Amino acid sequence: MQGKNQADNDVTPILRIFRQQESIIKKYLRRFMSNRCDIEDICQETVMRALEAEKQKDIQEPKAFLFGVTRNLIRKKLDKDSRSLIDFIDDYIPKEYNAVSASSLEEQWDTTDEMELFREAIAQLPEQCQKVFVMKKVYGYSHKEISAQLGISISTIEKHVSNGLKRCNDYMLKRTQGDEPVSQLTQPSTLARKGVS
């Protein structure tokens, strides 16, 4: 790590804070992933990016900044995992099926309202299923962490994830293809309003 080789008087505020917080950041990361290499990688990536940013401007709240960077990286990793899952699945699909295009999401619902649609879809999930889904999708928790927090088995979580995905799919298809009008109770502004109240 580049910081370790520098003389102490070269230690920048970010680096100092990072050294203080490193174990907390790792502990935080363990909620989201169990693979130790992944945790190390993100931890390293966090400090590299933060140091890079520090060169360009003064960072007012180094601690908050570090955690912000970590969060972004977690999100990136979630997306990467999902994309690699898609690639992985592609490898298993017989060649002759590849001509059949998977109906893409964009064809099915208007992505401008996507967040609102997701919000509604999750709102209608049964309680425990919703809990699992929120922890997984909103907070990005690992199955292991969810299991520890909710005291349910990994296989139960899997069941909830599967069921939740199915219900979300059904809900969104119904909402975007059915004839029923958009509920007037769920204007897009709702979320922001509730968020600050």
Add this chain to the structure above:
Amino acid sequence: MTNRHSDGLNMEAHSDITAEACAWIAQLETGDCTRADMEAFKEWVSRSPRHAAEIKRMAKLSMSLNSLNDLAPAMSEAAKQHRQVMKERRRQPKIWGAALAMSFAAFAFFAFIFMFSKPIETQQFYTRVGESKAVTLDDGSVVTLNTDSRIEVTFSDDNRIVKLLKGEVYFDVAANKQRPFWVYTNQDRVRVVGTEFLIRYLADNFKLMVTEGIVDVAKVALNTAASGEEQRVLITQSNNDDSLSLTAGQQIVLPHQRDGAQLSADLISLVSEKQQRQELSWQDGFHDFSDMALVDVAAEVSRYIPEQVIVTDDAVKDLKFSGIFRVGEPQVFFDALKLSYGLKVERLDGKTVAISKRS
């Protein structure tokens, strides 16, 4: 549903494929699959192009849902604020104790429910002195507010709550057993299943008169009925308390100074159809009194006008008065008192009208 999903017979089968695809995604996402699992997966995707298309579609959906992650900061913030509110509420340990003991995730979850459930909006309706107004609520129920009344309506998916802040309201409730209709005053709680009834909540007493169906009434502690949220807690907390059921043609009057007193069936009285019509005559814009003590008539008339009508002479307080006249036209009432009853009616000041025996 319209498109490709609806080619007839296969509808059912297709739904099964979707469910199976979801199960596979959930399993693959754990990253914990054996060689045998993967063999099984390979077999599954190869079953038909549809299987392949569906698993890809669900994988994409699962990825799109990652965007919900953007909500995390807002929700953590909401959870934090919720924790603060909770701290202030520690004095209600029975209700919230379990919640207080919960971990961060549970708080975050609460915030989620809070943000993700349908927004619950509270509406207020009121009438001025002398006014009356019928309001159709979102569920189809009609509430008619008599003079100088105020209600607060909070509808959610599970409950319909009306808080009667003051005055008199006639409820014609649309039946919906899945969504009970509750009416609160400061100290009394009324639960309804599709029925018609009148509640009057004035300075000195609470009165409930049922004209159709069944209505339950229960007492709630005064200090806990202050806000909508606390009321909702009460509903879940005290479903098994001692409440009374009233049926059509019954009424109950509870003076406010009965704290601690239990509701008892002795307090229920019968109301004839004629009495019911008279009680509700304000809806047609009339006062309809028959053989009512003058002091009560005066108090009743006062509710509809800016002035206070009082009986200053003990000798005529219990005089039985009968008559029908328009709401908001007290002069007719005063004239009747003078001409038919031989009483004296005088304005003491801008706010008071005194009735006494002619000397």
